[in-house]
Amino acid sequence: MNARFIRHVGSLLAVGVLAGCAAPGSGDVASNPQTTNTLSTGGARSTAPLAFDSHLSAVPAEKPSQDRSLANAEPITAGPDVGSFEQKGKASWYGRMFHGRKTASGEKFNMNAMTAAHRTLPLASWVRVTNESNQKTVVVKINDRGPYVRGRVIDLSYAAAAALGMRGVGTQKVKIEGLTQQEARSAREEQAQSLADDNVN
Template sequence: MVKQSVVPMLVLVALAIAGCSSTPDHSSRYSISQDRAPAGNFDVSGLQDAQPRYEKPRSAGNKSPYTVWGKSYRVMSSNERYVQQGTASWYGEKFHGHKTSNGEIFNMYAMSAAHKSLRIPSYARVTNLDNGRSVIVRVNDRGPFHGDRLIDLSYAAAKKLGYLGSGTARVEVAAINVRPDGSMTMAGKPFGGSSEPIASTGNQALFVQLGSFSHRSPAQMLLEQASQAISNPMRVREIVTESGRFHRVQVGPFHNEDEALEAQTRLEDRGFKESILLTDNH
């Protein structure tokens, strides 16, 4: 193993900035040489999107311009109105547990991403243009620095978008800006916070999902905790997917978005921070 003290400083700086799967990497700080998905079958069917919130601007990870492997890049002065289409890749086990460009720890099971020019940390909605799926990710890393790729998603986010098998996908990336008062815009337009337009659900009932478990007992425990915090109807819905059987804790039904969002806010105020809004057919 090469000692850090004899590695040229330029390489160390480049690696600290890069920190994602599509960056050429010859250092020995990673335990495996090739990136890969984790063993097993991680279920993302109930995985919630990143929840956009206001975060004070930081200097970490936003140095501009910066150089990686001889090429210079610039960080945007503002993410406002950013929307662009391009190719998405993903990164996983090789980088899991290592620092991202702004000093946080990369978690391949979290809804996060790397981007060359968006200010970090920030949020973006990423839509797979081939299948119409959308997710919201938190951008906290720099990259990808391979070819013409636009964004690197975490393993979990890529799996939720449905392109792990192909490795890349055609996507649209739209920046989400959160103001100090909590109001949000996406690509310069007012935004409500979900990865899919709720208006498209028609007359389908809406539910606030608090969690998804492979066994019923933890789901029942969460249901009992939620029932003490809020009086709305709720259920444990058992479903069978390609990944197995799951028990989903859901509050509802609600017949319009306003009712559902109001209940979601009350639940968050009572400590249930990790929730998603979905329709009855999900």
């Protein structure tokens, strides 16, 4: 009886010791959240993109603002304001050889559209170009970069050069005046009407 009792108690002690070894202690990282932030990765480089970082999943989503609405949005037609820009110099033009190629703005060059290339003006800005020899004017959108020939300040599309009466001469001295987006809208409407009248006559 005593021998059986001692064996039973010994078995219970052995099970208790093994269970104690399996239980998480102070050295277990999972049981001690204060040590998780100081765990070293040993210089391992993560291959997951930043967007999948576990820390980002804890960031609360931004609540939509009550005052946000389409009425407060910038109009899609808004663009650079170059109303204070003015420049004089030689203009040249480009046409059929570049027709259909991608411009600096990403648009395809259309030799029959009223566009131009300039080295520094913001893309999508509008300017009025005046031929100083005959005072003809045209309003063009800057959608490309150039010209890269020394002594030239603007490269006009074929259509713009034709409207200025410089198709045959190749280059011409011009005056460039920047326009605000509102001025550009008004000037384009006037220009479209004028060109339509010229085609009728």
